[in-house]
Amino acid sequence: MANVTMRDIAENLGISIVSVSKALTGKAGVSEELREKIKKEADRLGYRYNFGAKGLKEGKNYNVGVIIPSYYTDDTSNAFYVKMYQCVAKCLTNYDYATMLELADTRMQEMMILPQIVDDNRLDGMILMGELDESYLEKLRQTNLPMIYMDFYDLSMETDSVSMDNISAEYKMTEYLIGLGHKKIAYVGSIDATTSIMDRYLGYRRALHHYNIPYREDYLIEDRGADRLFKELVLPEDMPTAFVCNNDEIACILIEKLEKMGYRVPEDISVTGFDNYPFIRRNASGLTTVDVDIAMMASEGVELLLERLNEKRETFVRRVVSGHIVIRESTGKVVEP
Structure with missing residues (x-):
């Protein structure tokens, strides 16, 4: 009609x-x-x-900007944030808000160039997905637009945020491997890259400490450079029997590398991921991982933003969403020498 x-x-x-x-x-x-x-x-x-007429009457644009760092959308790694964006957009439509997406590339962050959608004064608020440089975050905060951080958080608690309970989830994953008899467990992730990677590392360390397993510096394996893009993995000479990876994609990259070196997964070495996004690579469907409830994160993030838009809330809130382990074929009992 x-x-x-x-x-x-x-x-x-x-x-x-x-x-x-x-x-x-x-x-x-x-x-x-x-x-x-x-x-x-x-x-x-x-x-x-006619949302335009409604917006004029209420003094709103009914637009929410979603900013994602471009280095999180290269190659196949965009799958996680694409799904998160879709969930956020779906939630916002229930409240008559439209979403406007823009990628913040490295040049924009280095030169402090605001996204066009921010400069155009068409937004009521912003949702930032994936960690940006701190100086650029401060530039965005200076716009005084209500904003929410998703999948990372502000240590000073000056901005609302929604993130995974990364510490608890990675603790449980490491504990699961220990229960399979593993003691030589490495962590794959550049811990200074994001708060999520650091928190997952802390969960891994906490499990080792709890079960009296000595921590080894050579078992911390960097997976990305200063540009936050993946780099070649350098494995220790004394090979671990299990690897805890900070996300599914790097876990799949590691499995491919191990297989080329002649190792069998999980017969020789166990590998775990994080995110539970099985379409990210060919070998991800058999990966033991942590399931992240992206839809719940999106719902919580939209709720926080709407609270700030409608109630002008003064305090800042951090919400944490739990995950659960999904056991598949990439992990097994340790092989005794």
Whole structure:
């Protein structure tokens, strides 16, 4: 049906135009049951509400900017943040907000160039996915736009954030490997790259400490350079029997490297990942990993942003979402020499 109006919806449902208007503009005066019924009928008919007029009346743009560092979208590593963006966009549409995506590349961060969507003054708030340089984050904060960090957090607690319970999840993963008899366990991740990688490392260290397994400096393996892109993995001479990797993609890269070196996974060496995104590489479907509830993170992030937009909340909040271990074929009991 072309050019669907509120009158069309009202006539179809046998109710007044006033009731339809209240339901579609979020005003009081109709029950939640009727509001949902009206929205479903509006969707079925293809009705499009004039958010521009609504925004002018309320002093809002009804736009939320999503900023993702471009180095997290190179090659196949974009899968995690693409899914997170999709979940956030879906959540925001439930509140009549549109999303505007922009990638912040290294040049923009080095030269302190704001994203175009920020410069255009079209946003009510921002969601930042993936850790940016601290100086650039400060530049974004100076815009005074309400913002949420997703998948990382501010140690000074000056910005709302939603992240995984990385410490607990990686502790449990390392504990699982210890339960399989592994004691020579390495961690793969550049711990200064992001707060998530550091927290996962802390969980790994905590498990080693709890089970009285000595920590070895040569078992901390860097996986990315100063540009935050993956680099060649340099493995220790005394090969570990298990590797705890900070994400699924680097775990898959490691498995390919080990197989080329003649090792079998998991018969000779166990490997674990983090994120549970099986489509990231060919060999990811058999990877023991930590499942990240991206949909829950998105829901929590949108809720925090809307609280700040609508209630002008003064305090800052950090929300943590739990994950769980998914056991697959990449891990097994340690092979006794």
